[in-house]
Amino acid sequence: MTTTTTTLAFRLGTPDWERRYPVLIGETTVIGAVFRWHRDWLTLTSEGEHNLGRPEKGRRGVPQAAAQAAAAQVATEYAAGRITAMSLTDVTAAVPVLDGDVPLLHPRMPETPRNVETAQQVMTALAVHRWKPYTGFPGSDNPWWQECELCGWQGPRYWSHQRGRNGELPSTHRHPASAQFGAPAGCVGDTKVRELIAAYGQ
Ligand SMILES: [Zn+2]
Known part of the structure; x- marks a missing residue:
């Protein structure tokens, strides 16, 4: 699955257990990842996590379309030189290891x-x-x-x-x-x- 922007072609890799899709250019250059968190889509790049908010109407409930749209933003950032390539390990969610007590809330969950x-x-x-x-x-x-x-x-x-x-x-x-x-x-x-x-x- 390849999508062309005005500047470069990118593709989504195989999602990890957290359903994060690596964003790749060419065969092996990883430029970030995209993933859904509740109703929002987030990007993970060399500049950290960025919340894009909810996908446009036609892309809601269509994870592939929403992932493609989010990945296009990563590719645009990369083409503009605002982010740098990463390793696949950098963007892949590691399997958690138990280390003492588990907190009540995931770090991304506000403590309301x-x-x-x-x-x-x-x-x-x-x-x-x-x-x-x-x-x-x-x-x-x-x-x-x-x-x-x-x-x-x-x-x-x-x-x-x-x-x-x-x-x-x-x-x-x-x-x-x-x-x-x-x-x-x-x-x-x-x-x-x-x-x-x-x-x-x-
Ligand atoms: Zn069992």
């Missing part, structure tokens, strides 16, 4: 009373359902690195998908299958999940 209250409720629900978060609460619709305490699986989860719908309990199909974490069938199976998590009752 509402966010604090929501995060406390979510953290309590995660503990009940045996999930270990590796970072603070990023909001319901942003990828959140977690570990399944039933089988050891790790990966990004979205709270909006994890919580039960309409006040019901979450699905016992907790996460995708993964040979890497010894969970070939996707966690430990419905019966065991119900045994191990008291909230499901008997």
Whole structure:
């Protein structure tokens, strides 16, 4: 997928676990990354993070179009000499490593009373359902690195998908299958999940 601006052609690379798309020129020159955070799109370049706000109407709900539009801005900055190339590692979200207590909120989440209250409720629900978060609460619709305490699986989860719908309990199909974490069938199976998590009752 290549888009041409007046000055240079860029393309989006493969998104990482946080759904950040690297922005590339040619085969290997990385000039930044673009990603969605709640309803906004952000760019990450040698000048740091920059919030572009919500995409134009026709591009909302069409992540590829919104990503292309954000990437075009990065390419324009690069062509103008306002940013410099980076390494792919610089723009790729590292897998978080647990190091002591996890903060309540993700660093990008403002510490408003509402966010604090929501995060406390979510953290309590995660503990009940045996999930270990590796970072603070990023909001319901942003990828959140977690570990399944039933089988050891790790990966990004979205709270909006994890919580039960309409006040019901979450699905016992907790996460995708993964040979890497010894969970070939996707966690430990419905019966065991119900045994191990008291909230499901008997
Ligand atoms: Zn599991």
